[in-house]
Amino acid sequence: MIRRSLQRFFAMESAGGIVLAMAALAALLVSNSGLGGWYQSFTQFPGELRIGGDWLVLAKPLIVWVNDLWMAVFFFLVGLEIKREFVHGELSQRSQAVLPAVAALGGMAVPALIYAAVNWGEAVPLRGWAIPAATDIAFALGIVMLLGARVPASLKVFLTAVAIIDDLGAIVVIALFYTHQLSLPMLGGALLCLLALFALNRARVMRVDLYIVLGLVMWTCVLKSGVHATLAGVATALFIPSSDGKGGSPAEDLEHGLHPWVAFLILPMFAFANAGVSLAGLKLADLLHPISLGIALGLLLGKAVGVFGASWLMIRLGLAEKPRGADWVQFFGVCVLCGIGFTMSLFIGGLAFAGLDGDYDTRVKLGVLGGSLLSGLLGTLILTRRPAR
Template identity: 80%
Template sequence: MQTTTRLTPGLKRFFGSESAGGVVLALAAIAALILSNSAWAPAYLAFTQIPGELNIGRGALVLDKPLIVWVNDLWMAVFFFLVGLEIKREFVSGELAQRSQAVLPAVAALGGMAVPALIYAAFNWHNSVNLHGWAIPAATDIAFAIGIVMLLGRRVPVSLKIFLTAVAIMDDLGAIVVIALFYTSHLSLAMLAAAAGCLAVLLALNRARVGRADVYIVVGLALWLCVLKSGVHATLAGVATALFIPSLDRHGQSPAESLEHGLHPWVAFLILPVFAFTNAGVSLRGLSPADVLHPISLGIALGLLLGKAVGVFGTAWLMIRLGWASKPGGANWMQFFGVCVLCGIGFTMSLFIGGLAFAGLPPDFDTHVKLGVLGGSLLSGIAGTLILMRRPSQAA
């Protein structure tokens, strides 16, 4: 990249939404922590467990879940739908459309997933149950990370903001693959066949370049239900549906872009904050050093803080030194490293994967996951910010 890198109008809107959304997300998480450690803790827990029932086909199919499960299974499917739209845009017409642009963040994201997973595994190798959480520290929370770099303003060159966004999007893609391959329970072949039928309908709509978003959403809801009952995590239906939304319809309009712009505020200011509020609450009462130093907590925290920094920066540095990619323009190595440290903020996706990894296990597992994610993400945010603030601002 050259030092003349500038933000396109689309990226400006994206960064503005993500940075403001990151603030709201942080406030929701803080509120959950305060409530779960106050006299209102029973009310907070009762809120997350509010029952919700959905009858489909006049009672032929009944879905009865507490609020927190509805949020994680249905609301987060909308988040994954938006992630799918962002991934498609970046690969079709964005910063990842050309191989030369995609290679550095792609390899850096791969290193940033592998090294944290190895660190976590090193702490939990002796316990097969604990080891199931190996992917928890492997993802970056784009809202928090972008929020910090936007607050730092010109201390972070535009090229590094784009690099961070690309790495986070690649991370999300990797997390989707991991969830599909490693966090899938018992499979129902009948429901998988029905899901395949829904995908065939979406493909037909895409090939016909149907531009009505509501048609895709109706089929996507049917796909969500089939995936939910198949044993594969239902949120993946959101990604699959998004990938079939046409970039251009028969009238030259972009249904995918319109949906992305329309959904961004809802996801940033409602869905993700509600997810954070219902999932980030952890009681700190009675915690001991042994809880903080538990292999799960420690593996996640160090995986995020050290693993992400080493994995993202190390693989990127190697690619650049070998001449296989170019360092983002207008940035020095310290700034580059600081942004790589920020990749250790893994809040949303890490909590989500943690919930899948230890579903149905005692509450202690949930506590260890939340301690590790919150601790590692907080330390990564502070460390990355301090590193970036040490350097004078440069033109971007």
């Protein structure tokens, strides 16, 4: 059963990565064509939600709805994956979790340090230190699945675990460092929803719809509190029951049901709405701007050095074992693929420079797209030089 679930998961990630790449490419093509004006109007298309007349009014452009509401569903799925892995998956035992956990920490710290070094002394650019610290699981797993037998199964599991822990780290970073102007009453409302979710879980209530309704109320409170609303998705997911006591799992059923919607609709929509950047009049100086350069170097060099270096040290010290059936070259190739930061990097970049005047959005996109593309190409090149097994 577990093997079939993993096969379905990996197969979906492979296809999802391809669709995600096509959506990003479409955004670049459209934004640099005669439809560029339409693209900007599309991302800023107004949307409004009213509840109880003027009691609750949410009026935002399309791109904000996508980044705040649609991505909350993505984070909800991430939360389900994190819970599954820590309850009875690859991270449920310390011996299994130690290597990807340390690797993920190294893969977050080194890119952040590289970015900070490139932008040192500049207060505003330094706000983006966490941008290159993220890994895009859909893109990275999509590539290793397309490579087939050239990548041992143990490395696919390792990459999945690193990306999931990486996502958990990104969630913590967003909560601690990208939260502004807190509203205590709304935070209190979110806390009440959290306590209600806990009570449902302890009472072993199996109706998933009740958890989702409470999650939506909590999302509204978190949105109004100043904390980023996507965190409500993760919090809700952690309370979905893992077992119904009859051999079933509401959490896993919901995870499998959400996967196609996230992989083929939500993430591609996010990519299309966020990856568009005009390349008209682009100069070398733009590519070498400290923000773009720091992100690109953090993803390309920082991820590879951080993930591989931390893993190598743990293995050499005898604190962890190298993934079975993999040599050091294959292992390094997968570590390089961790530099594909696309979705989460763009997301954090949007939070880091939100509301600031200046061309920060373009610089973030150039760095993320450049670093992710180079990491994907280099990692693929390294792995394709090894014979298929």
